[in-house]
Amino acid sequence: MNSVKLALGLLASVALPSVACATDLEVTHWWTSGGEAAAVAELAKAFDATGNKWVDGAIxxxxxxxRPIMVSRITGGDPMAATQFNHGRQAQELVEAGLMRDFTELAAKEGWADIVxxxxxxxxxxxxxxxxxxxVNIHSWQWLWLSNKAFADAGVPVPTNWDEFVAAAPALEAKGITPLAMGQQAWQNAGAFNVLMVAVGGRDLFMKVYGDKDEAVAGGAELGPVFKAIDDARKMAxxxxxxxxxxxTNMVITGQAGGQIMGDWAQGEFQIAGQVAGTDYTCLPGLGMNEIISTGGDAFYFPVLSDPEASAAQEVLASTMMAQATQVAFNLKKGSLPVRGDIDLSTANDCMQKGLEILAAGNVIQGSDELISPDTTTQINDLMSEFFNDPAITVEDAQARFADIIATAE
Known part of the structure; x- marks a missing residue:
């Protein structure tokens, strides 16, 4: 029996905390796409197997x-039992206000420090x-997803890096294919910008900007090629x-678009569509330029509850989420990497294997959410949304505004 099968079989035997009777727990999250829903179902199934009940609170x-809805409920006295946030500082004020549970004792008991x-x-x-x-997972933003069909229809080879992708754009457009698929949401625009900063500029540049908050670097020549690349992305999208x-993602799946810059959660959509990595689509970590992945992703926080039975069930849910079996089942569906370093995912697809190899080699970088405040993130999102939607905004103007944001970044 290989390690994956063993892990999947652990759920029936692993010693999870027990409760006196079944308890319903509402869990809020924003995972609503087809692939995301399939992954959430694995979390729910694992928790329900403990004798409790996952009450899905998808938003x-x-x-x-x-996030604003979640925060409003918690601060307004109507907390859910558990809620998703991204790795980083999104829930820091709630923790500081004493509204979130402390799981230090459970973490020590289960040795989280040794396995995460x-x-x-x-x-x-x-x-x-x-x-x-x-x-619960590691989600990396640094991926370019390519439709093999789109490039075959355009009569050009599937690119192996961002520069080749940009060069292929005219051939795609000549066949009525959108070169770059991108949704009309600010976080997607800003996400593409951050990915290009790592892919084109490299890890050190990214950390100077977001880690050191270096205004001179943000406004200087070193970041010029990154803004040239995001301008190419604007034109292609x-x-x-x-x-x-x-x-x-569906535009890529159906061959309507050549590619998409998106995190590895896109894998769940390709999987639901029955597409095979390496055959139907190609994935380029680091956009084929710098094979580095960010270690962002998702975590669950547990608001303080007055009901002792619900509080006990929260501990069961926390332990279940960290269990090997849950980590395997959830992340295989989600397209993300597990947070446990003691799991064998040899049955994962080619793209996930690439991510695991990069992680094992230590070629990782913190996500921007871990380095800057939610307010700074919002400012960058707004800037990139304006840039993508208004061709009159020049690269020079956008970079100057970006440098101003970094100058006051927290």
Whole structure:
């Protein structure tokens, strides 16, 4: 029996905390696409197997839509039992206000510090030495997804890097194919910009901008090629009129678009569509330029509840999310990498294998959410949304405005 089969069989035997009676727990998240829903179902199935009940609280739209609703409920005295946030600082104020549960004791009991890889994931859950969340996956933004059909229809080879992709754009357009699929949401525009910063500029440049908050670098010549690349992306995505990220992914799946810059969660959509990595689509980590992946992703926080039975069930859910079997089943459907470093995913597809190899080699970078505040993120999102939607905004103007944001970044 290989390790994956063993892990999948653990759910029936793993010793999870027990509760006296079944308890319903509402869990809020923004995973509503086909691939995401399939992954959430694995979390629900694992928790239901403990004798409790996962009550799904999916909120349609992106995280930008869902997070304010989640925060409002928690601060307004109507908390859910558990809620999704991204790795980083999104829930820091809620933790500081004493509204989130401390799972330090459970983490020590189960040895999370020994199994969570990279350690920064658990560090993101830690404030003043206490652990307040459960990391469930590693989602990397640094991917270019390409439709093999689109390039065959255009009569050009499937690109092996971003420069070749840009060069192939005219051939795609000549066949009525949109070169770059991109949804009309600010976070998608800003996400593409950050991916290009790593792919074109490299890890050190990214960290100077977001880690050091270096205004001179953000406004200087070193970042010039990145803004040239995002201008190319703007032109290539000019005819992409869809709204949501998964609609843009579907353009790639159906051959209506040549490619998409999107995180590895796109794999779930290709999987639901029955497409095979390497045959129907091609994935380029680091856009084929710098094979580096970010260690962003998702974690669940657990608001403080007054009901002791619900509180006990929260601990069961936290333990279940971290269990090997759950990590395997959930991440294979989600397209993300597990947070546990002791899991064999030898049955994963070619793209996930690439991600695992990059992770194992240590070629990783923190996500921007881990380095800058939500307010700074919003400012960059707004700038990139304006840039993509208004061709009159020059590269020079956009870079000057970006440097101003970095100058006051938190």
């Amino acid at each position: 349609a739209g992106s995280g930008d839509t869902a 890889n990279p350690p920064s994931l658990l560090a993101n859950c830690t404030l003043d030495g206490k652990i307040y969340c459960v990391p 000019a005819n992409s009129k869809v709204q949501d990220w998964n609609q843009a």
